[in-house]
Amino acid sequence: MADSRIAFRLYESAEQVAADTAWRVLAAARQSIAARGRFQLVLAGGCTPQAAYTVLADQVADWDRWHIFFGDERCLASDDPERNSLAAARILLDQGPIPAANWHPILAEQGAELAATRYEAMIRPRLPFDLVLLGMGEDGHTASLFPGHAIAPGALVIPVQQAPKPPPERVSLTPSALVSSRAILILVTGVGKREALADWRRGADLPVARVASAGLRVEVLVDREAAGE
Numbered sequence: 277m278a279d280s281r282i283a284f285r286l287y288e289s290a291e292q293v294a295a296d297t298a299w300r301v302l303a304a305a306r307q308s309i310a311a312r313g314r315f316q317l318v319l320a321g322g323c324t325p326q327a328a329y330t331v332l333a334d335q336v337a338d339w340d341r342w343h344i345f346f347g348d349e350r351c352l353a354s355d356d357p358e359r360n361s362l363a364a365a366r367i368l369l370d371q372g373p374i375p376a377a378n379w380h381p382i383l384a385e386q387g388a389e390l391a392a393t394r395y396e397a398m399i400r401p402r403l404p405f406d407l408v409l410l411g412m413g414e415d416g417h418t419a420s421l422f423p424g425h426a427i428a429p430g431a432l433v434i435p436v437q438q439a440p441k442p443p444p445e446r447v448s449l450t451p452s453a454l455v456s457s458r459a460i461l462i463l464v465t466g467v468g469k470r471e472a473l474a475d476w477r478r479g480a481d482l483p484v485a486r487v488a489s490a491g492l493r494v495e496v497l498v499d500r501e502a503a504g505e
């Protein structure tokens with residue numbers, strides 16, 4: 277792993293990763309709002325980022341200027357607790373600070389094909405994002421980009437079928453969309469991620485590695501359990 281645009285940062289605990297993520301997101305928001313009047317943030321799904329969202333929700337920020345997008349969504353009913361946007365909404369929208377009009381979920385309950393087409397049409401004129409948050413799965417997937425899955429050239433958002441992690445049907449931003457961002461933060465915590473992280477750092481061709489190596493400014497926040505140190 278010799279890509280100088282990717283900075284790996286080590287933290288003692290997942291709590292520290294969450295706190296520093298929140299701090300970095302707030303700093304990016306301030307800069308973006310000062311420069312362009314708005315902050316376009318892509319949220320990661322899964323469990324890892326939820327602690328950071330909880331820290332964020334308690335902070336003071338210019339929330340009306342934040343616009344929230346999603347890196348991927350699972351094709352489940354809109355009220356299914358496994359939906360990525362629902363988990364984030366419970367923290368940042370329902371009782372939190374972000375106005376509903378600025379919340380841009382992927383409507384995956386419409387089916388992967390239609391939801392992907394509609395989300396692509398919505399994000400295309402809004403690119404670039406200011407900050408993309410990503411996680412990493414135990415197999416090195418990021419968003420819903422899984423190892424061995426082909427990506428249609430030129431697409432920004434794709435339907436995903438037969439994902440190895442349930443549910444099998446999903447919608448994902450592609451590497452092209454994810455790297456159309458001023459910065460990317462990848463959160464990697466827990467012992468379950470240790471092997472994939474080590475593979476990535478040894479140069480394995482994983483989806484997370486492909487996205488990270490194409491990004492402009494990429495920071496990977498890793499806790500000691502994932503790092504194995």
Ligand SMILES: O=C1O[C@H](COP(=O)(O)O)[C@@H](O)[C@H](O)[C@H]1O
Binds near residue numbers: 321360
């Ligand atoms: O299924 C998914 O998995 C990854 C990793 O999730 P985590 O629970 O291990 O943090 C996540 O980044 C992705 O958005 C999600 O859909």
